[in-house]
Amino acid sequence: MLKDKFFxxxxxxxxxxxxxxxxxxxxCGMQCGMNLRVDTSSNKIIGVEPRYDWPVTVGKMCPKGVTxxxxxxxxxxxxxxxxxxxxxxxxxxxxxxxxxxxxxxxLIVNNFKTLQKEYGKDSLSVxxxxxxxxxxxxxxxxxxxxxxxxxxxxxxxxxxxxxxAGGFLRSFGVDRGSTLPWTDVxxxxxxxxxxxxxxxxxPTSMFRVWEVQNRGGYLIVVDPRETxxxxxxxxxxDLKPGTDLALANGILHLLIENGYADESFIQNHTNGFEETKxxxxxxxxxxxxxxxxxxxxxxxxxxxxxxxxxxxxxxxARGAEQQHKGVDNVSGYVNLALVTGKIGRPKAGIATxxxxxxxxxxxxxxxxxxxxxxxxxxxxPKHVEEICKVWGITPDEMPExxxxxxxxxxxxxxxxxxxxxxxxxxxxxxxxxxNFVREAMKNLDFMVCSDFYLSESxxxxxxxxxxxxWAEDEGTVTNLEGRIxxxxxxxxxxxxxxxxxxxxxxxxxxxxxGQYFRHLTSxxxxxxxxxxxxxxxxADYYGATWDKIDQQDGVFWPCKxxxxxxxxxxxxxxxxxxxxxxxxxxxxxYRPPAEEPCEEYPLRLTTGRVVYHYLSGNQTRRxxxxxxxxxxxxxxxxxELAKSYDLSHEEEVRLFTRRGEAxxxxxxxxxxxxxxxxxxxxxxxxxxxNLLTIAALDPMxxxxxxxxxxxxxxxxxxxxxx
Numbered sequence: 056m057l058k059d060k061f062f063x064x065x066x067x068x069x070x071x072x073x074x075x076x077x078x079x080x081x082x083c084g085m086q087c088g089m090n091l092r093v094d095t096s097s098n099k100i101i102g103v104e105p106r107y108d109w110p111v112t113v114g115k116m117c118p119k120g121v122t123x124x125x126x127x128x129x130x131x132x133x134x135x136x137x138x139x140x141x142x143x144x145x146x147x148x149x150x151x152x153x154x155x156x157x158x159x160x161x162l163i164v165n166n167f168k169t170l171q172k173e174y175g176k177d178s179l180s181v182x183x184x185x186x187x188x189x190x191x192x193x194x195x196x197x198x199x200x201x202x203x204x205x206x207x208x209x210x211x212x213x214x215x216x217x218x219x220a221g222g223f224l225r226s227f228g229v230d231r232g233s234t235l236p237w238t239d240v241x242x243x244x245x246x247x248x249x250x251x252x253x254x255x256x257x258p259t260s261m262f263r264v265w266e267v268q269n270r271g272g273y274l275i276v277v278d279p280r281e282t283x284x285x286x287x288x289x290x291x292x293d294l295k296p297g298t299d300l301a302l303a304n305g306i307l308h309l310l311i312e313n314g315y316a317d318e319s320f321i322q323n324h325t326n327g328f329e330e331t332k333x334x335x336x337x338x339x340x341x342x343x344x345x346x347x348x349x350x351x352x353x354x355x356x357x358x359x360x361x362x363x364x365x366x367x368x369x370x371x372a373r374g375a376e377q378q379h380k381g382v383d384n385v386s387g388y389v390n391l392a393l394v395t396g397k398i399g400r401p402k403a404g405i406a407t408x409x410x411x412x413x414x415x416x417x418x419x420x421x422x423x424x425x426x427x428x429x430x431x432x433x434x435x436p437k438h439v440e441e442i443c444k445v446w447g448i449t450p451d452e453m454p455e456x457x458x459x460x461x462x463x464x465x466x467x468x469x470x471x472x473x474x475x476x477x478x479x480x481x482x483x484x485x486x487x488x489x490n491f492v493r494e495a496m497k498n499l500d501f502m503v504c505s506d507f508y509l510s511e512s513x514x515x516x517x518x519x520x521x522x523x524x525w526a527e528d529e530g531t532v533t534n535l536e537g538r539i540x541x542x543x544x545x546x547x548x549x550x551x552x553x554x555x556x557x558x559x560x561x562x563x564x565x566x567x568x569g570q571y572f573r574h575l576t577s578x579x580x581x582x583x584x585x586x587x588x589x590x591x592x593x594a595d596y597y598g599a600t601w602d603k604i605d606q607q608d609g610v611f612w613p614c615k616x617x618x619x620x621x622x623x624x625x626x627x628x629x630x631x632x633x634x635x636x637x638x639x640x641x642x643x644x645y646r647p648p649a650e651e652p653c654e655e656y657p658l659r660l661t662t663g664r665v666v667y668h669y670l671s672g673n674q675t676r677r678x679x680x681x682x683x684x685x686x687x688x689x690x691x692x693x694x695e696l697a698k699s700y701d702l703s704h705e706e707e708v709r710l711f712t713r714r715g716e717a718x719x720x721x722x723x724x725x726x727x728x729x730x731x732x733x734x735x736x737x738x739x740x741x742x743x744x745n746l747l748t749i750a751a752l753d754p755m756x757x758x759x760x761x762x763x764x765x766x767x768x769x770x771x772x773x774x775x776x777x
Contacts, residue, residue, distance in 0.1 A: 072096045076545040077106065080120040081186065081525040082669045084232075084409025084535035085259050087112040087120050091526060091545040100124045100526055100546050110608065111237050111534065115259035118667055122678045126524045127546060131508050131677050133521040134550025138162060145497050145515050156551065159518050164565045166501040166517075167203070170474045176454070180207035180463055180472045184479030185215075185417025186670075187555065188530025188542060189596070190581040192413065193428055193588065194556045195478065196421025201446055201571050202563040206454035207472055210422040211480040213460035214487075216414045217423075217756035218376035219407045222385025225755070226393070226639055227625075228632030229593050230430065231537040232415050234404035234625040235368070236611070241266035243402045245273045245364035247357075249299060249388055250374020250762075251408045254283035255666035257372075257535075260408070273360045277302060278374060279661060280691070280733055281726035290357045294347040296661040296731060297648030297763030299375045303387030304645060305343025306358045308335040310394055315362030317396030324629045325393050327640040334642040346645065348728070367397050372408035374663070377761040379649045379751040386641040393640050399626035409535035411670070412525075416533030419594040420585065424457035428585065429592020438592075445588045447571055459757030461486065461750050468495040478505040478522070478555050483512040484671035484739045487748040487759040488714050505555055510673040511739040521552040528554045530578045531604065536623075538609040539599045556581055590615075593632060648763035649751030652730070656712060656765035658696075659731040662744050672737035688742050690719040690768075691733040697723045700768055709769040710734070715746035718771065732766060 075090040088109025092102040103124045107114035136159035137151040144150035170178045181199040185192060199208035212220075216232075223230040240246070241263035254261050264284065268274055276288035277299065285291045294302055310316060311332055321328045340351040347354075361367055369392050375384040389405055397403040409415055420428040428445075431438035439450050458466065464486065466472040475496070486492040496502065496515040504516035513519050529544040548554070556578060563572040575581050582601060590597035598614035599621070611621035631638040652659055667685040668675040675681045690710055692702065702708060704723045709716055710732065718741075719734060727733055734744040749764040 073101070075104070076543050078526070078543045078545065079532070079540055080116070080412070081123050081126070082119050082412055083257060084412060084414050085112060085257055086412060086532060086534040086540055087116050087259050089116065089120065091124055093545050098546060100127050108608070111536070111538070112259040115262065117258045118681060118684065119669055119675060122680055124526065125678050126507070126674055127526045128549065129677055132549060132552070133507055133509060133519060134552060135521060136551070137519040139517050142517070146493065148509060148514055151519065159520060160562065160565055163503055163518055163562065167474060167566065170500060174473055176204045177206050178472060179203050179205045179474040179476070180467070181205070181476045182209060182211075182460065182463065182480055182482065183422050184211045185411045185413045185422070187413060187417065187479050188528070188532055188578070189413065189416040189420060189539070190530040190578050190585055191554070191556050192417045192422050193420045193585040194559055194575070194581055196428065197446060197571075198559040198563060200454050201448060202559065202566060202568045203476070204452075204454060206457040207424075207463055207466070208422060208457055209424045209460045209463055210417065211460065211482065211485060212411070212414060212418045212423070213757055214377075214485055214759065214761075215373065215410045216376070216407075216418055218378070218381025218753055218758045219371075219385055220418055221382035221753070221756040222389060225382065225641060226386050226389040230418070231612070231625060232409055233406035233536045234398060235401065235406065236538070236623040237263070237536050239402050240264070240368060240406070243267060243272065243366045243368045245275065245361055245367035247275045247361055247367060247369045247391070248284065249277035249369070249371040250376065251370060251372035252278070252280070252282040252284065252374075252663055253408065256410070256664050257408050258666060273364065275357050275360060279728045279731050286726070290353055290360065292349050292353055292357060293728060294349050295728065296659050297378055297760070298347040299378070299384040300380055300387045300643055301338065301343055301346035301645045302349065302354070303384065303390065304335045304338040304643065305340065305347070305354055306361070307331070307387070307390050307394060308338040308343075309340070309355060309358035310362050310391065311335065313358070313362060316394050320396030321394065321640070324631070325638045325640050326635070327642060328394070331390065331640045331642040334644065361391065362395065366400075366402040367392075368402070368404055368406055370406045370408065373410060374762055376407075377758060378763060379753050379758070379760040380646050381753045381758045382755040383641075383643045383646070387643050390640050393638050399629050401624060404625070407535070413532040415535065415537060416531070416539070419533070420589065424459060429589035429596075430594040431592050441591065442588060445584065459752070461752060461759055462757065464492045464495040467499055470498065473500040475499050475502045477502065477512060477516070481510045481512045481671035481673050483510070483515065484673070484743050484745065485736070487745055487761060488750040489743055489745045490715050491750070505558060506673075507552060508673055508677065510671070520558055521550060522558070523548045523552045523554050527552070528578060530582065531599070531601070533612070534609075536611065538611050539596060539604055539614075540609045541601060541604045554578070649760050650713075650749055650764045652765045656767045658766045658768065659728075660710070660712065660747065660764050660766035661731060661733050661762050662736045662748065663733060664737065665735045668735070668737035670737065672739065676737065688719055688735050688738045688744065689722040691722050691724050691727050693727050693729040694723055694725060695729050696732075697721065700770055702768075702770060707771045709771055710747065710766060711769070712747040712749070712764055712766045714749065717741060717744065717746050732768070736761075
């Protein structure tokens, strides 16, 4: 019965007027291959089927992917610009009226010009996301710095991928989320997966994970919860939330102590080993167990399995990264590969599970506060000069670096930033310490939001611009491997909706900056300028033409010229991107979570995702099947913890921290530590767990600590059935 409901759209009877558009899913970094089914008589998308020729997922799709096409013609689509005339209703869905594009643009331009005249160029800000194409991400960075001439731009990858980026940059000198193609994953001898609920968050990877075990290999999983992938693991390292670095140091100690270090690789291709070796001496199994809560024998066995494996891949995701020491966690796990020499060859290396569809490409090309296209640094005069030549501005016109995402909200709160242009993100759900963030958004003098649905963040806007879904535009994205792929348009934009890139070009014209944008008349035009802007950078896409991407079914960066076919495996020559060509083994002192349990708040709260929803849920909570499968958030509690609070399954409780509170239904499960509670974060308004999370930021990546804070539960009563 569930199968019939789940697959009914891809097992439909043949449609008499149908064409198939080859593309990729709109959601996570797997970017599963799909064909969108289009009714040629109406030119509307009517369904989807998997692509078995896509080498990464080979016909696999998850519940979100199967239903993704239902976004485009959904009844909730915003089809015309909306203007709010009553500022007192900010933060609600009320007070909007439909308007023309001219009226909306005039209002935006007048307010932006007024704010900049009175308070300076940097009174405006741009907050964007990475569920957009590379072309849109690139143009958004250019629009902020050239169109608005503001320093304040950042993006939602600060809440998702920035710690992986920081760790890779520190260890390797370059940030590519995977050092090897995903087609290697099932051929390795050991998978070490830390902080990834893979079976729910990247389910189309699981056939490769299971194949490792089917071939006689091993699976080690690090997670405070017994997730589906942890349940099948040979070793489940059930650590306390926020203690990953202690575990990484403890395993590294054992790898060195027991002779698994590759001395030749260390000497010839790395720096920092001796200092790191000295630091991890104290991380004995007993001490590591004390810090992490993991049994000593499991730590010892995990180190032995990884150490003995001829090839191994260390993989991680938000569980390890969304901490105030997320960069250290990433470098700590990378240390395992560097010390054993299990990197720079097929079937061995490092990979991160990218959460957003273009989480890799979106962070490389100018949306981060300190970066320019091609992963150039805005603090590097040579890099600035290279981009200024492409953009047609002088280096002294390039704004200074801005600040990270959460810090931008702090500047909105204190009125340093007075205007916001928000696109492709929903920080009123996804940011930490939401009471503060929502106050900051409400405090803005003027806010513009571009979206195709009225999100929780759009409720704070003065103007909402109707954007298109992924299926109504074209461009490239970069999947979790570092493979650049092509998204193809399946349907014309509905109503008066427009692609974000077109809005930015039209706004730039009205702002008097059109000369820098008007030559860009299509997504492909932007793609050509984008490739040129990346040329010579660490993330070099210059050789990845749209034609080559189609011919090869994707191109791995770096791809430097027309003859270059791309780089599926990084570091095969054992040359890393630091000036001396060596990787850095990092000596990383352990730091506990920013907020530890205490008498008043004795529990550890951690957050995460479920298979049926994506990010803030703005898209997936509107899809009937996905909403039916997971209509509301819940709090997972171990039976012994539930007993100590006299709680029953499906009883309502108040969960609270020092920052906020929310009411959730109890889900009693043995698949979680006794000292920890878990809540999924895809829900808005008063159901958002981020009302409770802490904004302690990583000193390098500026990533908030979503995965660990101190909490308390209050019993309310049994939820009444309807």
